[in-house]
Amino acid sequence: QVQLVESGGGLVQAGGSLRLSCTASGSTFRNNVIGWYRQAPGKERELVASITSIKTNYADFVKGRFTISRDNSRNTVYLQMNSLEPEDTAVYYCKEIQGLRISWGQGTQVTVSS
DSSP: OOEEEEEOOEEEETTOOEEEEEEEESSOOTTSEEEEEEEOTTSOOEEEEEEOSSOEEEOGGGTTTEEEEEEGGGTEEEEEEOSOOGGGOEEEEEEEEETTEEEEOOOEEEEEEO
16 A cells, blocks of 8 residues: 655744655555656645656746756655745645646645744
C-alpha cells in the first residue's frame, strides 16, 4: 500500500520561504509522476508543480518562485517555495501516479501572513 507523507508546512510572513517534503513508501517511486497540489478554503484543488524522471512542470502562478525536485534515494519530492504571498495560503498535497494508481497524501497547511 502506497503511503505519502507531507511535511514542512507552517506559518510564514509574506516574502518568506518554506520547503515542503513528500516522502513515499510502498511504491516504485523513481519512475512515477509526483505532483504538488494545493487547495485554499472555498476553492478547488489546483496543480502547483509536477515532476517526472526527466522534466518538471509549473503552474504559471508559481513560475520563478517555486522549485520542485526529487531525491530518489530518499523516495522524497521537495517543493521549495520562495517569495511567498498571502494568496499561497492553502493546504498543500502531494500526489503520486503509478500507472493507473493514484495516491494522495494527507496534506500540510501553509499560511502566509501579510
